[in-house]
Amino acid sequence: EIVMTQSPATLSVSPGERATLSCRASQGIITNLAWYQQKPGQAPRLLIYGASTRATGISARFSGSGSGTEFTLTINSLQSEDSAVYYCQQYNDWFSWTFGQGTKVEIK
Amino acid sequence: QVQLQQWGTGLLKPSETLSLTCAVSNGSFSGHYWVWIRQSSGRGMEWIGEINHNGGTTYRPSLKGRVTISLDTSKNQFSLRLTSVTAADTAMYYCARGRLVIDPWGQGTLVTVSS
Numbered sequence: 001e002i003v004m005t006q007s008p009a010t011l012s013v014s015p016g017e018r019a020t021l022s023c024r025a026s027q028g029i030i031t032n033l034a035w036y037q038q039k040p041g042q043a044p045r046l047l048i049y050g051a052s053t054r055a056t057g058i059s060a061r062f063s064g065s066g067s068g069t070e071f072t073l074t075i076n077s078l079q080s081e082d083s084a085v086y087y088c089q090q091y092n093d094w095f096s097w098t099f100g101q102g103t104k105v106e107i108k
Numbered sequence: 109q110v111q112l113q114q115w116g117t118g119l120l121k122p123s124e125t126l127s128l129t130c131a132v133s134n135g136s137f138s139g140h141y142w143v144w145i146r147q148s149s150g151r152g153m154e155w156i157g158e159i160n161h162n163g164g165t166t167y168r169p170s171l172k173g174r175v176t177i178s179l180d181t182s183k184n185q186f187s188l189r190l191t192s193v194t195a196a197d198t199a200m201y202y203c204a205r206g207r208l209v210i211d212p213w214g215q216g217t218l219v220t221v222s223s
Contacts, residue, residue, distance in 0.1 A: 032208070034209050034210075036210075042215075042216075043202055043204075043212075043214060043215055043216050044202075044210070044213055045211075045212075045213070046209060046210065046212075049209045055211060056109075087153070089153075089210070091208035091209060095158070095168075095207075097155060097208065098153075099152055101152060
């Protein structure tokens with residue numbers, strides 16, 4: 001099983017600043033990586049797939065990068081509505097996909 | 109856009125059967141994979157299984173024998189049945205679309221197994 005490790009566990013950022021979230025895969029997954037946002041009491045929402053392609057309707061403030069084992073989600077001009085837990089997910093193996101443990105983004 | 113609405117029993121006793129249903133609206137049911145996923149604080153996000161529009165299924169190996177996913181194309185619905193539940197099956201259960209990238213998701217159903 002591919003293990004996804006996210007860091008940091010919690011990120012506290014001031015409004016208007018940039019948040020940078022990291023995700024590392026235990027083995028290479030090319031660009032078979034997605035990012036999801038989950039707000040309290042809600043289901044996850046797809047933000048990014050293919051490591052860098054924004055899903056439909058997702059703000060350009062969200063961007064993804066990386067390949068192989070190292071990936072980054074960047075949130076520019078952080079807003080209060082961005083407060084959430086962000087998960088990375090590898091889908092390199094079609095029925096063995098795995099999620100990271102999540103990074104909680106807090107607004108200062 | 110496609111929306112998923114799910115419902116089912118939230119409180120179960122050990123050995124009972126979990127039963128959830130998910131209705132798909134505003135989109136095509138065919139040509140997609142439909143999945144059940146659960147989330148718990150202990151195990152994180154777990155894929156339970158999938159069904160395609162032809163009824164073909166694949167299940168998480170550790171749940172095989174207890175899990176059944178079925179569909180009703182006339183109603184654009186698919187369902188999850190998990191037998192002989194234990195406390196370890198306590199989790200938030202989500203229905204969703206997708207085999208690899210998961211989008212969209214249902215609103216979730218909290219299932220608690222307790223005697």
